[in-house]
Amino acid sequence: MISINHSSKLFRIQAKLGIAIGLALPLMSACQITPPADPPTLVERGEQIFLTETFDGNGRTCGSCHRPTDNFGLTPAFIATLSDADPLFVAETNPDLASNFENPGLMREFALILENQDGFGDLPNDFNMRGIPHTLALKTSIDSPAGPRTGWSGDGAPGDGSLRSFATGAVIQHFTKTTNRVAGVDFRLPSDDELDALEAFQLSLGREEDLKLPLPLKGVVAARGQEVFLDNTLGKCNACHLNAGANGDPAVFGPNPGNLNFNTGVEDLSDQPADLTGELNPPDDGFGVPGNGEFNTPTLVEAADTGPFFHNNSVETVEGAVAFYNGDAFTNSPAGQLLIGATGSAINLDATQVVAVAAFLRVINALENIRSSNDLLDRANAVSANSDDTLLDRALSETEDAHQVLTGGGLHPEAAAHLATALDLIELVKSTPDEQQRTAYIADAVAEQGAARGDLSGN
Amino acid sequence: MTTSNFTAIRCKMLLLCTALVSPFALGQQTTEQFIPIGKSPGISDKYSYIGVVVAVDRDTHTIDVQSNRGTKTIRVREDTRLWLDRSKAKRTNPDASYADCKVGVTVEVMYVHDDKATADWIKIESK
Numbered sequence: 001m002i003s004i005n006h007s008s009k010l011f012r013i014q015a016k017l018g019i020a021i022g023l024a025l026p027l028m029s030a031c032q033i034t035p036p037a038d039p040p041t042l043v044e045r046g047e048q049i050f051l052t053e054t055f056d057g058n059g060r061t062c063g064s065c066h067r068p069t070d071n072f073g074l075t076p077a078f079i080a081t082l083s084d085a086d087p088l089f090v091a092e093t094n095p096d097l098a099s100n101f102e103n104p105g106l107m108r109e110f111a112l113i114l115e116n117q118d119g120f121g122d123l124p125n126d127f128n129m130r131g132i133p134h135t136l137a138l139k140t141s142i143d144s145p146a147g148p149r150t151g152w153s154g155d156g157a158p159g160d161g162s163l164r165s166f167a168t169g170a171v172i173q174h175f176t177k178t179t180n181r182v183a184g185v186d187f188r189l190p191s192d193d194e195l196d197a198l199e200a201f202q203l204s205l206g207r208e209e210d211l212k213l214p215l216p217l218k219g220v221v222a223a224r225g226q227e228v229f230l231d232n233t234l235g236k237c238n239a240c241h242l243n244a245g246a247n248g249d250p251a252v253f254g255p256n257p258g259n260l261n262f263n264t265g266v267e268d269l270s271d272q273p274a275d276l277t278g279e280l281n282p283p284d285d286g287f288g289v290p291g292n293g294e295f296n297t298p299t300l301v302e303a304a305d306t307g308p309f310f311h312n313n314s315v316e317t318v319e320g321a322v323a324f325y326n327g328d329a330f331t332n333s334p335a336g337q338l339l340i341g342a343t344g345s346a347i348n349l350d351a352t353q354v355v356a357v358a359a360f361l362r363v364i365n366a367l368e369n370i371r372s373s374n375d376l377l378d379r380a381n382a383v384s385a386n387s388d389d390t391l392l393d394r395a396l397s398e399t400e401d402a403h404q405v406l407t408g409g410g411l412h413p414e415a416a417a418h419l420a421t422a423l424d425l426i427e428l429v430k431s432t433p434d435e436q437q438r439t440a441y442i443a444d445a446v447a448e449q450g451a452a453r454g455d456l457s458g459n
Numbered sequence: 460m461t462t463s464n465f466t467a468i469r470c471k472m473l474l475l476c477t478a479l480v481s482p483f484a485l486g487q488q489t490t491e492q493f494i495p496i497g498k499s500p501g502i503s504d505k506y507s508y509i510g511v512v513v514a515v516d517r518d519t520h521t522i523d524v525q526s527n528r529g530t531k532t533i534r535v536r537e538d539t540r541l542w543l544d545r546s547k548a549k550r551t552n553p554d555a556s557y558a559d560c561k562v563g564v565t566v567e568v569m570y571v572h573d574d575k576a577t578a579d580w581i582k583i584e585s586k
Contacts, residue, residue, distance in 0.1 A: 119489050121554060158491040160501030168500050169490040180551040181493045189498055289488045 046201025049194055057175030057187035058094060059087035062167065062198070065113065065132045065174070068390070069397040071306050072205060073134035076111045096178040100124055106274050106281070110313050115173060117153065118289050123179060128284040129274055131313035133298065134306045136206030138163060141246035141299050144258030152311035153287040154261045154296035164199040207368060210245040211301060213238070216458030217363060219412055225360030228353050235357055236339060236347055237300075237325075244300040244364055261287050261294035265333025266324070272314040284312060293334070304358075304365035304409075305401040318409075319358040326354070355409075362409040363456050369402035370419075370449045377426070381442045385433050396426045399449065415455035422448040488540065488580075492554075495546040496567040496582050507569040508533070512562055522560045522581075524568055532576060533568050535560065539578045543585040550586075559583050 040048065051063040064087050070078040074088075082088060091102035100123035106112040112129040119126060130152050142148045142163060150156035150166050158172075159165035167190050177186040190198065213230060217223040228235040229244070240260065242249045248257035267283055274281045285291025295311050308314070309321040330336045331346045340346050349357065376395035383391070403419040406412050425445035432438050497503045510526030521534050535541075541555040544567075560566065565584040571577045 116489055120492060155488070158489075158494060159499045160506070162501055165500035168494065172490040172493045182549055182551055183493060183495050183498070183546045185546075185549045189494065192500075195500060 042197050042200040043204045044201075046197035046199070046204075049190075049197055050201050053194070054087075055171045055175050055187050055190060057171065058090045058097065058177050060090060060175050061087070062170065064088045066135055069393050071134045071302065071397075071401070072136055073306055074111050074132040075306075075308070076109060079108055079111055094177075097176075100127075100179055101176075103129065103279055105277065106279055109277070110273055110308070112274060112313055113174070118285065118291065120179075120181070125280075125282065127282060129281055130284070130311050131308060134206075134302055135202050136302050136306075137208075137245075137299050138205065139203050139208045140210050142259055144260065145256060149259045149261065149296050152295055153284075153291065154259070154294070155287050162199075163202060164195050167195055167198045206372065207299075207301065210243045210247070211364065213243045215364070215367075217360070218456060218458060219359065219363060221356050222359040222363040222411065222456075225353075225356035225358065228349065228357050229360055232343065233345075234347075234353070235349065236343065237357065239339075240297055240335075241300045244361070246297050246299040248297075260297050262297065262335040263293040263333055264295070264325075264335045265329035265331075266295065266310045266312065266314060267293070268329040268333065269314055269324075270329075272312060274312065274314075286311075300361055301364050301368050304362045304405045305369065317358075318361050319354060322349070322357045322361070323354045325349075359409050359411055362405045362411055366402040366405050366412075366415070367453060367456055369398045369405070370453050373398035373402070373422075374446050374449055377429075377442050377446055380429070381439055385435050385438050389430055392426060392430050395445075396423065396430075399423050399426060399445075402449075402452070412452075412455050415452040418448045418452035418455070422452070491540075491580060492542045492552050493546075494582075496544050496565065496584055499567070499569065502569055503567065506572070507567050509567045510565070512560055512564050512566055515560055515562060517557075520557065522566075522568075524566060531568075533570065533581075534577045535581065536577060540580040542580070542582050544582045545585050547584070548586045552582075555581075555583050555585075559585070 050061065050066070051068070052061055054061055065074050066072045067074055067078060079088070084092070088107075089104065091097045091107075092104050102114050103112070106129055110129075111131055113132060115128050115130050116123065116126065117128045117130075133152060142150055144154075147160075148157070148162050150161070150163055155161065156169065157163065157166035158169040171187050171190060172181055172183075175187045180186055183189055214226050217226055229237045232239065237244075239249050239252045240262065241247075246259050248260045250257060253260070263286065267286075272281070285293055287294045287296075303309070303321070304318045307318060307321070308316050309318070310324075315321050315324060324330055325347045326349055331340070336346060373395045376391050376398065380387075380391040380395065399419055399422050403416055403423065406416045406419070422445045425441050425448065429438050429441045429445070432441060491499065494500075497509055499507065503509065508524050508526040508528060508531055510524045510528075512522050513525045513530060514523035516522075519534070520536075521532050523530055523532050535557050541557065541559065542552050543555045543559060545552055560581065560583060567582045569579045569581075571579045
């Protein structure tokens, strides 16, 4: 009689289980379950859309014109670095957009893009050529009692006119495959979720609050420029650019005036660069259809490194932009006449005062660039060395801008030297895979920029 | 110089600001042409009627629009912007006129902010 030995059978089962477990454990530890990445925040989602989403159009994205390393704007110098295959140049490569979509010559030479601001009924003749404004500090610069003011004439968005709705108009104007502009054929409209994300991203860029002038500036020229800026008998700048921002002074315009539009006579400048080419460049009538000649007030903290200036990129330098307000075009404009009526005189700065105000604008711009660069470096320090260099590239461009803005005005050579060192350190960060060394370089770069800041201002 | 010297500016600017009573006064007036019925961001179904024209009165220059908000009589002014919405037919959207407002057509009417009986713009569905 054969008897089954249950205990040995159990032993064999246990043994098999033990072997199985013994084999499985190394496999389990080798196949560690990686926790899923956190979903992107609304701002991160907005950044992704801004830089990569073409909305089934001609290949352009928001970032095609609003370049992260060109202060989310676009300058001729930056355009010159782009490949001819860049979607920015779609009018040169797409036969369906070869006419009445852009003027490639004016785009390449002056960073001007075509807007059908007064309608699409006469494409060959009814258009305006405008610069690409930066999208920095929007939290501080678009609100007004009459509603949000977007774009160069303050009426840039369709629908409810909000920043959120702006992308819809931009897709229609700039992303279309043909000038028919048929939704669902030439492009797709942004969804509600995409509009939310884009708005959140744009509002996250740059300053979130205005300066509080006067700042304790250390350079005598910039400090004098700040005095002139704030003096309502001299520069009179603060009236419309409160604290060097984009809003009106409540002491002048009443409570909470917000961001304002003015007709300052820029369109009356006699030798606008685009006109000198002989290309068709119809007059820009500004806000509304038909326009009332008014244009939107931009921020000045961001001015010195975001030229050329005014809606038509007609003035290249910040000194030239300040000097504009001395000239006949402004003096004879509705805004200029209003100022004369209220103050008894036109703006009449001499050359040293123009340079001083420009120096003030250069220094506050450099301070903002330093702040922004350090913020980006801190954020870069929080991500892996294997992440892409987007944050570092932006930090680098901010520091470069701060350096150029100071050296371009012959200002603060010691601060410029600190910034040059910071530039070298940021380049080292980009080329260093070692996390500890990256952190050390970032700390050093931040310290150098802090030293530069200390040379410019007492706080 | 004291701020009192800017009194003239303040008065004029206040006058200008009060003239702009609509929160959508700063809305763009051109690319709206290419936004299909029901897709205007921040406007469709909030500050517009989407429905069918059930009556047209050429004497009073009004149209009656039946929507999910009832039937409204809307005045069409000379400065009311009108477009044909041909996006469903995959065709471009041209300008339209009051004559295109016919009984039976589907429309979206954005009303003027402080006057819901007056059209700021009208999109007329068409082939």
